[in-house]
Each structure stands twice: as structure tokens, then as C-alpha cells.
Amino acid sequence: MKKFPAYDPPEYLNWRPDPELVKRFAETYAADPARRAIVDALSAAARLDLYRGMLRTRLHDLALKRWVKQGVISKAWLGTGEEATTVGPVHALNREVDVVGPMIRNAGACCEMGISVADMLRGYLGTADSPSGGRDGHVGAFGLRVLQPISNIGNVPPVMVGIALAFRLKKIDGVTLTWVGDGSVKSGPSHEAFNFAAVQRLPVIFIIQNNQVALGTPVAVHHLPGNFDELHEAYGMAGWSFDGNNVLDGYAATRLAADQCRAGEGPVMLSVDTFRMGGHATHDEQEARRTLPEALFAYWGARDPIGLYEEYLVEHGVERAELERVELEATEEIDRAADEALVSRESNMPDPESALRDVYADSR
Ligand SMILES: Cc1ncc(C[n+]2csc(CCOP(=O)(O)OP(=O)(O)O)c2C)c(N)n1
Ligand SMILES: [Mg+2]
Known part of the structure; x- marks a missing residue:
């Protein structure tokens, strides 16, 4: 995709495909015959949809970064580099029935479930026509089966487990999915949720998203095992891993x-x-650049989930012009959304009295 010198991490600005990593991209999912069969069955349109989803996610973040530089907002929480961990799993769901519980790195899940980019950006601006009516910077929309993120980390998993229990009681064939960060996974509520889901055998997917850091604390400082691959065993639940920068494996x-x-x-x-x-x-x-080893940025920068997937698609017969067409569409979608959200900020900020409405229950 196009490079953005003012916003991209340097590793993305200088990104060139590493032939070994490109080769391994296809080998990763193909190593498991079941995964291979699922990927082989993907239509050309579905493959491009995954690409569109990751672009939308990255460009949404870039729009926020631009707003921070322009002083429109004071800061933004981004998922740069983690797009595949969010987009691949959402596309694997039945989006007519299933419910997702994204955290801040998974804002892309909202759009993939049908929330408009304009609404995502309105969420940041706190406008009256944003999904929360301006009362929370986190964006969700339960009508579109997206739980609004709960700021207290580790508190989404119990809610997702509760929704899965409701699915069972109401005989709805639904699944819930949430992402739990390497830091959040240590919270008490997460542990209770994992255990309850396991003993009740509820239809919940927990993605333990180890992005190597929690706020400013590197994972090695807060977690003794090298990874989270065996954590599921502690709860007697099934579990496996996938490559977080490989949208097809996810x-x-x-x-x-x-x-x-x-x-x-x-x-x-x-x-x-x-x-x-x-x-x-x-x-x-x-600060993150000072706290975390440069080698970590280099290692993961070479694995840009969008760059690798572009190379994969081209190797599998997609014309670069087709990718550029999708990128142009996604760029126009984001630009339009940013303009619409700014109009809302000019014309539709919430009345102060609205803070007193819908505090304990929301009938929308
Ligand atoms: C209960 C609670 N404690 C502390 C915080 C402040 N806080 C917000 S994000 C975060 C780190 C989360 O790390 P991780 O789970 O690895 O997710 P990441 O930000 O890396 O995606 C902390 C400590 C909070 N929101 N809630
Ligand atoms: Mg983390």
C-alpha cells in the first residue's frame, strides 16, 4: 500500500518483501491440512475482502494520527501492525449472528461487523450522533453485535461469556469472540471468564493477543512462560495458536x-x-522506541501483515492494479468518513442534559 512518511513506522516506510517470509506466509496455514482446506475454499472476492478490511483498519488509524497532528484530537489508540489478528478472525465468523468484544487494538473489528468508519471517528469526537451518543470514546454498537469496549481491562471476557450463555439458553447458534491482551489476561475477571466458559462448555473464542507489551511493560517482565500457547490447558479448554501477522492463518x-x-x-x-x-x-x-529493543521493531516490521498479504495475493494471481483499486476505494471511504465526522462535530455535539439520560440502561 501507499507509504505515509509523516505517519508510518520507519520499518514500514522502508518495507521490501523478504522472499523467505513471503514463502513462509503460505506455508504457515498450509502446514495444517484443515486450515489449508479452509483457505483454499476462499473465493477471490473473500480474499480481497480480507485485504480491504486490513486496509480500512490501517487507514482508519492513519486518519486518527492525522487528526492528532492537526490538533483535532489529543491522542489515539492504534492497532498498527496488529490488523491481521483482528480482521482474519472477524471474517471467519457468522457476522449475522455472532458477537464480538473488541479492545482498543481491535477497533478494526467494529468496521468489519458493519459500523461505519464515520461512526468510529465520531466516537473519538464525542458527537451526539456517535454510537455512544458522545458519552464514551470507546465505540461499539450492540445492534451490529459489537460490544462497546469496557475500559477496565479484563472485564470484557465475562460479558462475552454471559452472551454465550444467553445464546445457549435461547437456543441461538451463535459464537462470541473477544481479544485479551498479554497484560489483561492476568486480571481476575478474565480468569473467572475462562474458567466459567470451560466448565459450562460455552461457545466462546478467546484470542490471547500477545503484542509483546502492556502499556510500557515488555511481556518478558510481566509473564514468565515464553508465550501463551499452553494457557488453555490450565482451564481444560481446547486451544491452538495462529500467526498474528498472517490474516489467512487467523x-x-x-x-x-x-x-x-x-x-x-x-x-x-x-x-x-x-x-x-x-x-x-x-x-x-x-517512549516505546526507547523501552523496547530495536530488534523487535525490525523483526515485526519485516512481517507487516498488509505488505506480506499483498505479496501473497500477487503470487496467487491478483493483479497489482486490482489491489490499487481496492486501496483507492478504501482511501476514499476513510476520507469521506473523516469529512462526515467533522461535520457532526460542527453541528451535532450532545446537549449537557443528555449526560443524565440512559445512564443505567440504554433502550436504543
Ligand atoms: C483494570 C484496569 N487497570 C489498568 C488499566 C490501564 N490500562 C489500560 S490498557 C493497559 C495495558 C493493557 O495491556 P494488554 O492487555 O497487553 O493490551 P495492549 O494495550 O497491549 O493491547 C492498562 C494497564 C485499565 N484500563 N484497567
Ligand atoms: Mg499487550
């Missing part, structure tokens, strides 16, 4: 998990390694 691994959930075989924990290519938010990007 798609296939999640499809298998969703099938298992729908078959009534209980929850699945997916462990994923990826990397936060920026700061916790835009305010501490330089």
Missing part, C-alpha cells in the same frame, strides 16, 4: 474454533503473537 484458525464452538464442544483459546508497532497510544510512541 481466518482459518478461527473458523476451526467457531466450528468447534457451534458443535457444542466448548470454548477455544487461540494464542497469538504479534507486535504493537507504535506506542500504547500516540502520546508515547517515542
Whole structure:
């Protein structure tokens, strides 16, 4: 995709495909015959949709970065480098029925579930016509089966488990999916959620998203095992991992998990390694560069999930012109959305009295 000198991490600005990594991209999902069969069955349109989803996610973040530089907003929480961990799994769901519970790195899940980019950006501006009516910077829309992120980390998993229990009681063939960060996974509520889901055999997918850092604390400082691959065993639940920078591997691994959930075989924990290519938010990007080893940025920068997927698509017969067409569409979608959201800010900020409405329950 186009490079953005003012906003991209240097590793993306200088990105060139590493032939070995491009080769391994296809080998990763193909190593498992079940995943391979799922990917092989993807239509050309579905493959491009995954690409569109990752572009939309990256460009949404770039629009926010631009607003920070322009002083429109003071900061933004981004998912740069983690797009595949969000987009692949969402596309593997039945988006007519299933419910997702994204956290800040998974804002892309909202759009992939049908929330407009304009509404995402209105959420940041706190306008009256944003999904929360201006009362929360986190964006969700339960009508589109997206739980609004709960700021207290580790508190989304119990809600997702509760929704899965409701699915069972109401005999709805749905699955819930949430992402739990390497830091958040240590919270008490997360532990209770994992355990309850396991003993009740509820249809929940937990993606343990290890982006190597929690706020400013590197994972090695807050977690003794080298990864989260065996955590599922502590709860007696099924689990496997996927490559967090490989959208096809994430798609296939999640499809298998969703099938298992729908078959009534209980929850699945997916462990994923990826990397936060920026700061916790835009305010501490330089600090992250000082705190985390440069080699980590180089290693994960070479694995840009969008760059690698572009190379994969081209190797599998997609014309670069076709990718450029999708990128142009996504860029226009984001630009239009930013303009629309700014109009809302000019004309549609919430009345102060509205803060008193819908505090305990929301009938919308
Ligand atoms: C209960 C609670 N404690 C602390 C915080 C402040 N906080 C917000 S994000 C975060 C780190 C989360 O790390 P991780 O789970 O790895 O997610 P990441 O930000 O890396 O995606 C912390 C400590 C919070 N929001 N809620
Ligand atoms: Mg983290």
C-alpha cells in the first residue's frame, strides 16, 4: 500500500518483501491440512475482502494520527501492525449472528461487523450522533453485535461469556469472540471468564493477543512462560495458536474454533503473537522506541501483515492494479468518513442534559 512518511513506522516506510517470509506466509496455514482446506475454499472476492478490511483498519488509524497532528484530537489508540489478528478472525465468523468484544487494538473489528468508519471517528469526537451518543470514546454498537469496549481491562471476557450463555439458553447458534491482551489476561475477571466458559462448555473464542507489551511493560517482565500457547490447558479448554501477522492463518484458525464452538464442544483459546508497532497510544510512541529493543521493531516490521498479504495475493494471481483499486476505494471511504465526522462535530455535539439520560440502561 501507499507509504505515509509523516505517519508510518520507519520499518514500514522502508518495507521490501523478504522472499523467505513471503514463502513462509503460505506455508504457515498450509502446514495444517484443515486450515489449508479452509483457505483454499476462499473465493477471490473473500480474499480481497480480507485485504480491504486490513486496509480500512490501517487507514482508519492513519486518519486518527492525522487528526492528532492537526490538533483535532489529543491522542489515539492504534492497532498498527496488529490488523491481521483482528480482521482474519472477524471474517471467519457468522457476522449475522455472532458477537464480538473488541479492545482498543481491535477497533478494526467494529468496521468489519458493519459500523461505519464515520461512526468510529465520531466516537473519538464525542458527537451526539456517535454510537455512544458522545458519552464514551470507546465505540461499539450492540445492534451490529459489537460490544462497546469496557475500559477496565479484563472485564470484557465475562460479558462475552454471559452472551454465550444467553445464546445457549435461547437456543441461538451463535459464537462470541473477544481479544485479551498479554497484560489483561492476568486480571481476575478474565480468569473467572475462562474458567466459567470451560466448565459450562460455552461457545466462546478467546484470542490471547500477545503484542509483546502492556502499556510500557515488555511481556518478558510481566509473564514468565515464553508465550501463551499452553494457557488453555490450565482451564481444560481446547486451544491452538495462529500467526498474528498472517490474516489467512487467523481466518482459518478461527473458523476451526467457531466450528468447534457451534458443535457444542466448548470454548477455544487461540494464542497469538504479534507486535504493537507504535506506542500504547500516540502520546508515547517515542517512549516505546526507547523501552523496547530495536530488534523487535525490525523483526515485526519485516512481517507487516498488509505488505506480506499483498505479496501473497500477487503470487496467487491478483493483479497489482486490482489491489490499487481496492486501496483507492478504501482511501476514499476513510476520507469521506473523516469529512462526515467533522461535520457532526460542527453541528451535532450532545446537549449537557443528555449526560443524565440512559445512564443505567440504554433502550436504543
Ligand atoms: C483494570 C484496569 N487497570 C489498568 C488499566 C490501564 N490500562 C489500560 S490498557 C493497559 C495495558 C493493557 O495491556 P494488554 O492487555 O497487553 O493490551 P495492549 O494495550 O497491549 O493491547 C492498562 C494497564 C485499565 N484500563 N484497567
Ligand atoms: Mg499487550
